[in-house]
Amino acid sequence: MSDCMLRLQSVTKRFGTTMAAESVSLEVGQTELFALLGPSGSGKTTLLRIIAGLDAPDEGRVLIGGRDVTRLPPYRRGIGMVFQDFLLFPHKTVAENIAFPLKMQGKSRAETADDLKWVSQLVRLTGLEERYPHELSGGQKQRVALARGLVSRPSLLLLDEPLANLDRELRKRMEVEIRRFQLELGIPFIYVTHNQEEALTMASRMAVMREGCLEQIGDKLALYHRPATAFVAAFLGSPNTFEGDVVGVEDGRAEIAWHGHRFWSRAHDGLAPGLRAVCYVKSEKIAFASSGAALAGRLRDTIFKGQYADYLVCLDDGHEITVSAAPDLCHRPGEAVGITWAADDGDAFPAVGKE
Amino acid sequence: MNHRSGFGVQVLLLAALYLFLYGPILYVIYVSFQIDSIWPFPPTLTLEHHTDLWQRRDYHAALWNSVTIGFGTGLIATLFATLAAMAILKYRSPGSGLVAGLFLAPLFIAPILIGISSLMFSRTVLGMPGSIFGATLANSTYATAFALLVVLAQFARYDWRLDDAAMVFGARPWRTFWEITLPITWPAMLGAFIVSFLLAFNNLEISFYNLGATPTLPTLAWGALRHGISAELYALAAIINFAVFALFTVLYLLLRLGTIRID
Incomplete structure (x- = not known):
């Protein structure tokens, strides 16, 4: 892949005797919305944490934009992330939450204000800046989490089951919006979910994981219509x-x-x-x-x-x-x-x- | 009918339990305001014992020493307990239980043993004579275990994935602690400080062995006891109990406030 933004090379991670990731290799292109789909415990969140730098692989390499970041701590990888359960900072306002990555980068007040304005408009959050997370609805929290993940214009956005805690209506709306953000920003989104509807709706390409292994990786329609393994055939649809x-x-x-x-x-x-x-x-x-x-x-x-x-x-x-x-x-x-x-x-x- | 009598029994039981817990302490406070401290009935109020106590210079020095030891112990124990609790809960590993166990084990050692052994150790091995500094360190071994219990109880409710989030968004470990962990969990640390402060402030055995002739409030009171229970001791007990009660009220309010902020 010529415009490869993220590359995993034979990434392996063990927790005790459990294989959380077994020789996983994959590539994600510059403008892809890539879904990692698998049942719970299949190792998809571990893989995401390895990409973010929150867990270190036992073997293998992680490359972002061609740079080997395998040994870099998370705070030097320059990526954005939307966490499961949102993980907004409860003692900070919406504006402080969103501006946190900018603050860590030492951006000036003017730059911060510009970026905040831009991202608030992008995710349609204007007017909630002074609220605290506990004063927000589920959908609003989701938007704040997305805004915080995108505000520093990262080279890559990781999303860990971002819609798992939303009701069905809201989930459908956010699915469409997340696709829109990805198209507007033109950066790769890596989207982890156990929900095949979400993966099939949003992704351009996807991989199905099972017990730490990639079962199949490719175009979502290919996985759906032409499953390569019995697991994928049984899991999708x-x-x-x-x-x-x-x-x-x-x-x-x-x-x-x-x-x-x-x-x-x-x-x-x-x-x-x-x-x-x-x-x-x-x-x-x-x-x-x-x-x-x-x-x-x-x-x-x-x-x-x-x-x-x-x-x-x-x-x-x-x-x-x-x-x-x-x-x-x-x-x-x-x-x-x-x-x-x-x-x-x-x-x-x-x-x-x-x- | 049956239900109502059951309720009455419960209230009685509760009252009896509180009387058991607080009766002696309330009695001492009551006596400290009575002229006749041997048989203080019927009550005849006086502030005489409190003013007497205030005029005793040796109690002033002892109070200052106790506060110093309490403050030092509070700082050391809170620091160690916070670091230990983070090691145990944030960086979980198969050995976490053992780590926690070894930090909590001093809870089961008699304070008098800690007193004697820390004195022997600092004399013989470190060549350090008894001092307020030594007493503070010796108290810290014991207080760290208690402080850890307080911090662990609060940290157990903290979502450490918030730290992960901060790191992904560019915060180094120290910055993460300062920006996220501390602002959310500070009541835990303040609680640990107050508990270890009080433990060291009130401690007799450990401080006594490590201090020699330098007085603290408990060692002075202990010494005074040998000449019989004087009325000032009742006043001292009353004042300390008031202070402790006030501190615990602060602690309680802070922990309440803390949980509200965490949720």
Whole structure:
């Protein structure tokens, strides 16, 4: 990557016997909003702390703007950060909180005033300068935290689960705003979250982490539609899982036998006839079909979700499959339905650790 | 009915417990204002013992020495306790429990042993005769443990990630302490100072062994006891109790204020 702003090289960190990061390498470009997605305990916050300098890696290097900062303390890295739970300084006013990075840099009063004005307008905070953090709403705290992270125009902004404590409405608004800040400022944002909706909404590229390892890294659409590992396939979206036997493999496709049914799916490394396989099909990629359906069953229930609905289809042999589709399909509970999906919409991986 | 009588019993129990805790102290204060301190009933008020006490020059010197030892001990113990508490809570490590345990262990050593052993140590090993300085240091060993308890209790509620935030935004460690940690946690340190000040101010055993003939209020009172309980001692006890009560009121208010600011 030619405009690489952040580069991690084989970063490894152990806490006792736990691997918080295992040989993690990644690059983030100058204008990217990069999401690190993973379940809690996957090591994503540790990775962020290593980038910030709050934790030192056991092995590997951290480069920011081409400069090796692995051994630099946090206060000499010149990066901004938005913390989980905001971490506003409770004894300082909003203005003092936001101006803190400038104060540490020894900026003059005039410069500080200019920067404060600029950032307050950017995050729309004007008028709250003299309040204390405990007098602010959750959304206002979030804006102050963002303003404090951005005010010194850092070369990189780290965001650690910044929206985890906001209600749904506010979270959606802030998702859009954070994207806007990133576009306006043109600096890389590295966004850690366990919420895939957030990651998929905001990021341009993303990485999925699991137990200290990067499972997959790339364009968010690629991760969503073309998962490279079983973990990513199972983690993103809400997939249906079919565990069956591999009947044959040809041309990058595998034929899976599952409870007397047979269907094709994209085959990933390690599949061979006779082996067990797990196949993931995202629920919105399954469609109702009146003829040529792969599977037949009866509609058990419809879960209305607003913009879409989850149709729970009970197959004749008792297995249940979720189909996400437009909410206005006039299927009645008990009605016979057929469902199907394209071979490329299934991802089959070797089954591990199961009978 | 049953409920009401239960409430009455609770109030009675509480009153009895407070009487147990404060009865003797209140009695001493009461006696200090009575003409007849041997059998002070019925009450006949007087300020005579207090004015007598005020005229005793030796008590003035002793008060000054006690305040000096208390102040010095308060400063040393608060400094050490703050550093130790940060080591234990901010920079957690597998050995934190042991570190804390070794700092708190002096709580379980009898003060008289600390008195004797610190005297022997400074005489024999350091070649230092008993002095106010030595007494301050000896009191500090004991007071640091108490101060640490106070600081730990308050620091446990402090969110150390605030320090992380300050560091990321460019504050060096000392600046972080000055800008963030101290303004939020100062009541903890003031509390530790007051507690260790009082411990050293009131201490008899440690100070006595390390001071030789130099008087402090407790050693002077202890010496005076050998000639029977004089009425000035009641007055002294009353005044010290008032002062301690006032200090603890300040401490309480500060800790209340502190929690409000932390939340």
